[in-house]
Amino acid sequence: MKEGRRSEVSAATRIKILKSASTAFRKLGYHGATVEQIAAALQMNKGNLYYYFKSKEEILFACHEYSHDRLQELLDNTCRGTAPAEAKLRRLIHAAVHVILDELHGTALLVDLEALTPAHRRAVIQRRDKFDHGMRMIIEEGIATGTFRAGDPKLVGFAMLGAINWIAKWFNPNGPSTSDEIANRFADYLIAGLRPI
């Protein structure tokens, strides 16, 4: 196998492992799920999985990294555009709901950070802060242009992120709402709260 092709296969396997781990964390909790179960769901043996990740903690950290890569990517794309603040914010909420629900079920983002090593924890907090800050900038932009009413962009940003992150706690993949419907309704509600009275 050529080097490039091999690293593609390796990256795909890593993502498969993260998805399997997310499902296991969702069902059994981070502390309840075992590396054996994560591997078994992929018809992989534990030894093979350890070739990709040295420990469950490393898998959890990779889940965080993966989710934050997606979030950062969409934040960068959204901020680069010249769309008005409301359209940017709608796109960001929409995409964040998709990351939470469709990528890794957002489970990793909800696991207590204490499960991570201090260095990994710091790295995750830094990325979370960066995303929070990006969302806040869009809210501030909307306030500055008068699209949104004056307020505390930091608190509003936290309220939005809380509402979005919490979805992983109640979402039922077999329930009546698709992730798209949830994304639309959340965007409607969360943006409506910003409109000038």
Added chain:
Amino acid sequence: MKEGRRSEVSAATRIKILKSASTAFRKLGYHGATVEQIAAALQMNKGNLYYYFKSKEEILFACHEYSHDRLQELLDNTCRGTAPAEAKLRRLIHAAVHVILDELHGTALLVDLEALTPAHRRAVIQRRDKFDHGMRMIIEEGIATGTFRAGDPKLVGFAMLGAINWIAKWFNPNGPSTSDEIANRFADYLIAGLRPI
């Protein structure tokens, strides 16, 4: 000591233990905190603490029960009144933020439920559902009377609860905002999203 007085002292000690446990869970995580640390912070020995609670899991469950007792109490008080839906909802958000921030720092409500025994987990989910349902009823009442715009009260309720529960993740007791300011701003923002356009 008379029986009544003794049980009062005992109840007060139990609450002290819950508050100490919440602080420890907040700082070290549920899995990271030990019963020794919870006891030591109260200048109590571990054996004495075991007189009140048999295990860390029992303390966590009691934290949930305590928080849900407060939440249910305020829901009952709020729903009994004849105030319009908006005033009821404002009161409920306000009080929920106080339970989260001032009672037990809401930490217990955020710990993964997997840490609980199955029976305790079911009991907590049942109480959480009951509170979610009560909040939804107020939103529905507001939609019915035209105070709030039509929408999906279930999704909106989840968004509100997510925003509120998430506060425990970012709140800094030494930060610039008091719990009262946060409660007011959250109520403003979360209710504004429901107003007819």
